[in-house]
Amino acid sequence: MESSNSHIKTIREAFLQMETREHLLTVLNYAKPFVYGKNAVPFELKQLTYYSRQNAKSYKEFKVKKKSGGDRTIHAPVKGLKAIQKTLAFVLQCVFIPHEAATGFVKNKSIVDNAKVHVGNYYVFNVDLKDFFQSIDQARVWKCLQLKPFLLNDEHPTDFKNETKNKSLVSQFKTDYGEKIFYKIEGSTCYFINDKKGNYSRFKKRMYNQFDELRKQNEELNNIEDSVLFENEVLPRIVNKYIETENNLDKIKFLNNFSRIDLASFISNICCTEMSVERKDSEGNWVEIKKNVLPQGAPTSPVLTNVVCQRLDYLLSAVAKRFGLKYSRYADDITFSSLHNVFQKDSPFLKEMQRIIEDQGFTINESKTRLQVDGIRKEVTGLVVNEKVNVKKRYIKDLRKWLYLWERYGYTKAEMIFRKDYLNDKGHLKKRSPNMTNVIDGKLNYLSMVKGETNNTYLKLKERFDELRFGYSRLEKILNDWEDNGIDSVMELYTK
Numbered sequence: 001m002e003s004s005n006s007h008i009k010t011i012r013e014a015f016l017q018m019e020t021r022e023h024l025l026t027v028l029n030y031a032k033p034f035v036y037g038k039n040a041v042p043f044e045l046k047q048l049t050y051y052s053r054q055n056a057k058s059y060k061e062f063k064v065k066k067k068s069g070g071d072r073t074i075h076a077p078v079k080g081l082k083a084i085q086k087t088l089a090f091v092l093q094c095v096f097i098p099h100e101a102a103t104g105f106v107k108n109k110s111i112v113d114n115a116k117v118h119v120g121n122y123y124v125f126n127v128d129l130k131d132f133f134q135s136i137d138q139a140r141v142w143k144c145l146q147l148k149p150f151l152l153n154d155e156h157p158t159d160f161k162n163e164t165k166n167k168s169l170v171s172q173f174k175t176d177y178g179e180k181i182f183y184k185i186e187g188s189t190c191y192f193i194n195d196k197k198g199n200y201s202r203f204k205k206r207m208y209n210q211f212d213e214l215r216k217q218n219e220e221l222n223n224i225e226d227s228v229l230f231e232n233e234v235l236p237r238i239v240n241k242y243i244e245t246e247n248n249l250d251k252i253k254f255l256n257n258f259s260r261i262d263l264a265s266f267i268s269n270i271c272c273t274e275m276s277v278e279r280k281d282s283e284g285n286w287v288e289i290k291k292n293v294l295p296q297g298a299p300t301s302p303v304l305t306n307v308v309c310q311r312l313d314y315l316l317s318a319v320a321k322r323f324g325l326k327y328s329r330y331a332d333d334i335t336f337s338s339l340h341n342v343f344q345k346d347s348p349f350l351k352e353m354q355r356i357i358e359d360q361g362f363t364i365n366e367s368k369t370r371l372q373v374d375g376i377r378k379e380v381t382g383l384v385v386n387e388k389v390n391v392k393k394r395y396i397k398d399l400r401k402w403l404y405l406w407e408r409y410g411y412t413k414a415e416m417i418f419r420k421d422y423l424n425d426k427g428h429l430k431k432r433s434p435n436m437t438n439v440i441d442g443k444l445n446y447l448s449m450v451k452g453e454t455n456n457t458y459l460k461l462k463e464r465f466d467e468l469r470f471g472y473s474r475l476e477k478i479l480n481d482w483e484d485n486g487i488d489s490v491m492e493l494y495t496k
Contacts, residue, residue, distance in 0.1 A: 007034060011094040016151060018263060021045060031094075032087045043084060051081045052269040059273055059295060075273060075295035084270060086299040095149055098306045099313035104331035105302035112450055114330040115383040121326065121337035124378045124385065127353075128368035131278065132332035133301055135362050136308050138272040138292035144307050145264035152264035271300040305331065312360045319356065323349045330381050337385075343371050383450065391450055396457065399443055402436065403464050411436070411468075440465055 014027050022045065029042040051058055058081045063071040077085055098106050103114035118124055129135065146153040272292045281287050294301045313329060320327035325338045334357075342349040357364055372378040377386060384390040398421070405414035415436045422434050444465060447458050482490045 007031075008094045011091055015091060015095050018152075019260060021048060021263070021266060024048070024263060024266070027091055028084070028087050031091050032083075035087050035090050036083070043087075047080060048084065048266075048270065051084055052266055054269055054273055054292065056274070059297075072296070073275075074297040075275065076297045077295075077299075081270075082299060088267070088270065089300045089303050092150075092300070092303045092307070096303065096307055097149070099310050099317070101313045101317050101328050102306050102309065103328055104333070105306060110449065111330060111381040111383060112389055114328050114333075114335070115380040115385050115389045117326050117328045118335060118337035118378075118380050119385045119388055121378075121385075122339050122374035123337060123341050123343060124372040124380060125336040125343045126368070126370050126372070126380070127334040127336075127357075128365040129332040129334065129357070130363040130365040132362075133294045133296040133305065134275070134277045134291075136294045136305060137361075138268050138294075140308050140361065141272060141294065141304055142264050142268040144304075144310075145267060146261060150264070152260045152267070154261050271298065271304060273298075302331075309360075312356070312362070315356045315360070316353065319349070319352050325349075328380075333381055335380050337380075341373075389450060391447060395443070395447070396461075399440065399447075399461055402440060403461065403468065406436075406468050407464070437469060 011027060011031055014023075014030070018024055018027065025043060025045050025048060028048075032040045032042065057078070059075040059077055061073060061075055063073055066072055076082075093107065103109045103111070144150075271294065273295050274290055274292050275295065276288050277291045277293055278286045279289055279291070294304055309329065316329070316334070317327050320336055323338070323342050324340065325336045325342070328335050336343075336353075344350075354364060377384055377392075379385065379392075382392075384392060402414065402418050405417055408414075418436045418439075419433060422436075422439065426434070444458065444462055447461070448455075451458050478490060
């Protein structure tokens with residue numbers, strides 16, 4: 001396997017030179033071992049084509065209850081589509097670099113990074129976006145894929161001349177030109193590969209005007225209704241005639257009528273699906289309609305939300321800087337903070353912020369919007385940010401309580417009490433009975449992420465948990481760590 005930086009560079013270069021579905025397939029098959037392991041079975045083109053048709057059977061729909069009430073609809077892709085989306089998400093992450101204010105669904109970033117931005121500020125303003133994933137239509141995804149850094153548009157065609165010299169993955173795309181002469185039409189621009197070495201020339205003509213004149217002269221063309229027949233049979237004849245007239249070329253072959261902008265459409269089809277969503281009508285009333293949108297539950301949706309929201313992040317960062325605020329976004333959770341209060345009702349900042357969010361196609365969820373002022377516990381994405389990033393006191397209290405019950409009464413009785421407490425708090429999310437050991441282990445890992453692996457509170461709780469779970473003492477653990485990692489590591493870990 002290549003190094004991380006190497007394969008990211010390779011995928012990025014290959015993506016920017018894709019021209020056909022076959023090229024996309026090559027990129028996905030190159031990336032798949034990094035996602036599923038070296039023995040991963042390559043995708044076939046027919047798989048991509050099948051799942052690009054937005055078949056309703058491609059997703060399994062189910063509902064999850066929200067703690068605040070109501071249901072959240074999840075659209076989980078079937079196994080085949082999930083594998084494609086997961087690999088495609090990896091490819092998109094290699095190409096796309098999110099805005100620095102975006103912390104959700106970003107590699108090497110977490111809710112801790114999101115909360116750190118706002119530590120120590122007197123005022124914390126939380127904004128939630130309504131129906132975040134369903135607010136993003138396929139048309140927006142398609143358009144964003146045409147912009148930087150993806151550039152899936154006909155204004156940035158593959159540079160065939162440089163492609164022959166490129167030693168990256170795109171070398172697999174190279175066609176053995178032989179003695180054939182290829183051409184390709186993109187809008188009003190015609191591209192020629194006119195020699196054996198693959199060198200090309202390009203010129204712009206008003207080709208559609210030429211085609212229209214030819215159509216008027218030929219009744220056969222006027223009567224054609226089948227677009228597929230036109231593209232595959234008639235169009236090549238028209239172009240051949242036009243090129244022969246202009247350049248007196250006798251060896252011509254239709255190379256590809258699939259452009260980069262078509263690839264943007266193809267990818268957006270794979271990533272979106274039709275569902276019932278709420279939209280405002282012309283009178284400002286919410287109505288339910290059918291739309292192709294990003295499904296919540298698809299592996300590609302998280303990275304694409306950051307792609308679509310990049311302009312939102314730039315605009316909100318700019319307005320935050322203008323008013324002297326800190327800004328961060330974790331998915332649909334937007335946070336501003338400051339040492340001064342600019343969050344009064346109908347303030348210039350709130351008006352500007354609301355205008356930007358609405359212009360970008362999102363709606364503020366007023367019920368989840370709140371201002372946290374100085375003198376109270378302030379939270380950002382579930383973490384306390386008063387003096388430092390920290391968990392709530394109840395979090396530590398619950399861990400100590402469950403470990404104490406385990407020590408005092410044994411696992412069976414402790415789990416009965418734990419299950420009652422846990423289901424009262426998280427029962428809306430759980431259908432099966434929770435496992436106390438797994439829950440405590442997960443909570444300790446989370447505590448380690450927030451407080452750090454050397455934090456004294458975390459180490460003491462982890463020690464008690466390991467002794468209960470594995471049956472060895474702190475001394476035994478120190479000796480084991482000494483044997484595995486050396487005396488220097490043990491001294492650093494246990495003397496703090």
